[in-house]
Amino acid sequence: MAFQTIRGTFDVLPDAHDTGGSEIPGAAAWRWAEGVVRGTMARFAFQEVRTPVLEPLDLVARGVGATTDIVSKEMFVVERSKEAYVLRPEVTAPVMRAYLQHHLDQRGGAQRLFYIGPCFRAERPQKGRFRQFHQWGTELIGSDDPGADAETVANLRAVYDAFGITGTRLRLNSIGDAADRPAFRDALREHFAPHADQLSETSRQRLDTNPLRILDTKDPAERALLDGAPVLTDFLGDAARDHHDRVKTLLDGLGVPYVEDPLLVRGLDYYTRTVFELESDALGAQGALAAGGRYDGLAQAVGSKRPVPAVGYAAGFERLFIALAEAGTTLPAAPTPDVFLVCLGDAAEAAGFGIAQALRQSGLAVDFALGGRSVKAQMKAADRSGAAHAVVIGDDELAAGAAQVRDLGASEQRPVPIAELAVVLSAGPAARESGPSPVHG
RNA sequence: GUGGCUGUAGCUCAGUUGGUUAGAGCGUCCGGUUGUGGUCCGGAAGGUCGCGGGUUCAACCCCCGUCAGCCACCCCA
Numbered sequence: 001m002a003f004q005t006i007r008g009t010f011d012v013l014p015d016a017h018d019t020g021g022s023e024i025p026g027a028a029a030w031r032w033a034e035g036v037v038r039g040t041m042a043r044f045a046f047q048e049v050r051t052p053v054l055e056p057l058d059l060v061a062r063g064v065g066a067t068t069d070i071v072s073k074e075m076f077v078v079e080r081s082k083e084a085y086v087l088r089p090e091v092t093a094p095v096m097r098a099y100l101q102h103h104l105d106q107r108g109g110a111q112r113l114f115y116i117g118p119c120f121r122a123e124r125p126q127k128g129r130f131r132q133f134h135q136w137g138t139e140l141i142g143s144d145d146p147g148a149d150a151e152t153v154a155n156l157r158a159v160y161d162a163f164g165i166t167g168t169r170l171r172l173n174s175i176g177d178a179a180d181r182p183a184f185r186d187a188l189r190e191h192f193a194p195h196a197d198q199l200s201e202t203s204r205q206r207l208d209t210n211p212l213r214i215l216d217t218k219d220p221a222e223r224a225l226l227d228g229a230p231v232l233t234d235f236l237g238d239a240a241r242d243h244h245d246r247v248k249t250l251l252d253g254l255g256v257p258y259v260e261d262p263l264l265v266r267g268l269d270y271y272t273r274t275v276f277e278l279e280s281d282a283l284g285a286q287g288a289l290a291a292g293g294r295y296d297g298l299a300q301a302v303g304s305k306r307p308v309p310a311v312g313y314a315a316g317f318e319r320l321f322i323a324l325a326e327a328g329t330t331l332p333a334a335p336t337p338d339v340f341l342v343c344l345g346d347a348a349e350a351a352g353f354g355i356a357q358a359l360r361q362s363g364l365a366v367d368f369a370l371g372g373r374s375v376k377a378q379m380k381a382a383d384r385s386g387a388a389h390a391v392v393i394g395d396d397e398l399a400a401g402a403a404q405v406r407d408l409g410a411s412e413q414r415p416v417p418i419a420e421l422a423v424v425l426s427a428g429p430a431a432r433e434s435g436p437s438p439v440h441g
Numbered sequence: 442g443u444g445g446c447u448g449u450a451g452c453u454c455a456g457u458u459g460g461u462u463a464g465a466g467c468g469u470c471c472g473g474u475u476g477u478g479g480u481c482c483g484g485a486a487g488g489u490c491g492c493g494g495g496u497u498c499a500a501c502c503c504c505c506g507u508c509a510g511c512c513a514c515c516c517c518a
Contacts, residue, residue, distance in 0.1 A: 004509080019510065019511090069515080069517080121518095125509090126511075127510095127512080128518090135518060137518085288518060290518065316517090342476090342477075344476055344477095374472095375478095376472090378478090380479085383478040384479090392477070404477085406478085408478070
């Protein structure tokens with residue numbers, strides 16, 4: 001085997017396969033999952049946008065934040081003609097870029113947008129963590145109303161409900177407005193400074209660059225220092241506090257469950273006020289299924305003259321599939337043809353192409369073996385294809401003008417005039433459109 | 442980026458204290474007389490034992506490096 005997928009990437013094949021630990025669902029499962037997402041988005045009146053995989057490096061650096069891990073060490077940078085591009089590590093900054101570039105505010109009102117697509121981060125691969133991974137997410141741009149936050153969270157929950165995934169926990173917090181942050185940062189620094197020697201090297205750096213990040217440390221020793229540390233909630237300005245309260249009231253009214261977590265912060269710089277994360281205990285270290293929040297500061301960070309309030313979330317397909325597997329959900333298998341054509345001899349094979357074409361034009365999915373294999377081999381292939389019927393054509397059938405139609409399930413066959421094949425075969429179980437549904441168990 | 446574990450046919454795995462033609466099951470292909478599958482029987486193809494060095498008369502087995510996967514950390518979806 002000469003070439004292989006590069007580290008942390010994978011192929012999607014007709015059937016599921018695994019990379020050694022992570023099960024990669026087949027293409028039909030991906031299509032189905034994307035369809036479930038699209039269905040939910042439609043019900044929330046979110047509309048799709050598709051942005052390039054390649055974006056200007058500066059957009060990401062300024063949008064996501066230069067001190068973040070993503071920008072400082074996980075970007076795939078592409079250089080060409082002195083321009084620096086990156087394979088997008090997330091899609092929020094690109095969508096905001098598109099919103100500003102195309103003046104989507106001129107469509108009127110807040111824009112309810114969603115996306116589905118690949119992202120790239122040069123992290124060390126693990127189960128549920130790839131270098132090319134796939135996300136869907138929403139961006140509700142142009143509204144500072146708490147209702148926008150509530151809609152976003154409600155949408156997130158609705159998607160996972162549609163997938164039948166239970167046992168998740170939605171953590172919610174407010175990190176306040178940019179103006180609230182300095183006082184809190186100072187308070188944090190004051191709190192940690194005396195214990196700097198007990199902090200890890202990275203935390204000590206963060207004390208300088210981004211003290212909020214120390215809050216979500218998992219280091220037990222550092223967690224101990226969190227006792228008595230200043231609480232973000234106490235530093236919220238009136239506007240942010242009121243906003244947060246109204247978001248919670250709306251979610252309570254909707255019956256959307258969440259838990260408040262004053263230690264929840266986000267790794268990306270653009271967040272303001274509302275932040276949340278959906279996690280599952282079933283996923284091990286990759287517990288985060290989805291995360292998001294409000295990012296009122298992003299637009300200006302990427303060059304807008306006016307502030308543009310917005311809120312959204314991003315969710316990972318790879319982790320969704322792990323959660324679906326944990327839930328015992330059966331994913332759709334590759335589609336099967338309706339008919340498998342078995343041709344004996346050159347004349348029959350020549351006629352077979354015409355018959356296949358006619359059946360296909362009538363809407364049937366038709367497969368057949370190329371290259372004149374033995375009847376036995378062709379029948380075996382027909383069986384394996386999953387087709388409901390095999391249509392056998394040989395010299396006898398051509399002479400009689402009638403093919404043998406074999407019901408592969410019942411093992412019965414009868415002659416059918418070639419001209420009537422399309423009608424007869426279409427009369428069967430032709431509910432192929434919607435495809436199989438997953439079974440929850 | 443750090444640490445640990447793993448790496449033999451398409452898949453799941455065997456492979457004796459290093460010993461000379463590396464095996465099995467499943468799968469694939471062909472066949473079991475002239476045109477019929479899912480069972481059965483027979484046969485075949487398929488492996489530079491992840492890759493590269495080293496030790497040795499001799500290495501899939503030992504040593505070093507490297508790549509990849511997995512797990513944890515970090516971080517994140």
